[in-house]
Amino acid sequence: MRVLLSTIGSRGEVQPVIALALRLQELGQETVVVAPPDFRPWAESLGIAYLPVGPELHGTAKQPAGTVPTPGQRRRMIEGTVAEQFAAVGSAAEGCDVIVAGGALAVAARSVAEQRGAGYVYAAFAPMTLPSPHHAPPVFGLLGDKPADGTIDNPTLWARDAQRWNALWGAALDAQRAAIGLAPAGDVRRHILTDTPWLAADPLLAPWPGPSEPDVLQTGAWTLTDHRPLPPELEDFLDADEPPIVFGFGSMRAPEGLARTMIAAARALGRRAVLARGWADLSVDGAAPDCLVIGEVNQQALFPRAAAVVHHGGAGTTTAAAGAGTPQVVVPQMFDQFYFADRVDRLGIGSAHPGSNPTADSLTTALRHALAPRTVRTARTLAGRIRTDGALTAARLLITEHG
Known part of the structure; x- marks a missing residue:
């Protein structure tokens, strides 16, 4: 069986797809990934066939805060x-038996599957991105949409969300479908998500809220086992004193x-800090013995050795910290990050920071709660219940249903 995996987004979308591709290959299947160019060298180093689509995304993390496209810019985007997705996915789909779309911005995947007579599976990475009366639609932010004020019921919000999908994406999608001989998609959101989507999220950390349309199949999170050693400088820093806070x-x-702000909060609690630069290129002025700035490293090796992890609330980072048994503070910025902040707080494995712009005092308060003995015990206890077989489960399902 040959499987095409399509996604548009940052590492939070691409890494789960890579994890599934590797599991499929371990089970003897052929795979090709179509995703942003930023991750091509990494994917190819793992032996995965990779076709880039769209521009590099790395620079988006350095755009000024509050940047929202004009209606004309949004339409052109x-x-x-x-158009680029239809070209790339269409080119890679030759001989594919099934196409998997990871995340709702993989707009072309179902149309190409339909044209090719291939199977199609849509996978979400967080429950709140799928329609349900139990929660409101997510807010993307970059397209200028705003959260609801809490006075409108969820079914109405989801109906408006469907209208917004049609208004934003319908014309562009139907134009590309017409060019390859297909009829209009109709309800764009339903076309992409289908009535039977998969949910690639951990059942404890991010459970599907209950029986309702659509009929959701939860596989568990698609996690990638990371075998990389930590850099020697980081190893030395970790060994030198008590576990630091990782930011x-x-x-x-x-x-x-x-x-x-992060370093000030750590120092207020008498803790050392490890600061990951990330795409925003975070840094501190001057060298200090209580702080180490690092690049991208193996979270699975680092997080168990941290006192706490402070992060933005991406699905992958939240799951990695939960699996490590390390308390966390989530400072959500957009989309599903507010959901994961709430789940961390509700489960008692850390704190949801109130708001997206922390001060040293507010972050210190959130960290103090995360470092409390009860929170630490709960995080360690629940760690053993975080599943690590989601990608393997999904791979076996694909083979059973489409092989």
């Missing part, structure tokens, strides 16, 4: 990404002065 914002844009 949408038309451009849809990082991954591929997210960071609020102004975030690095200084």
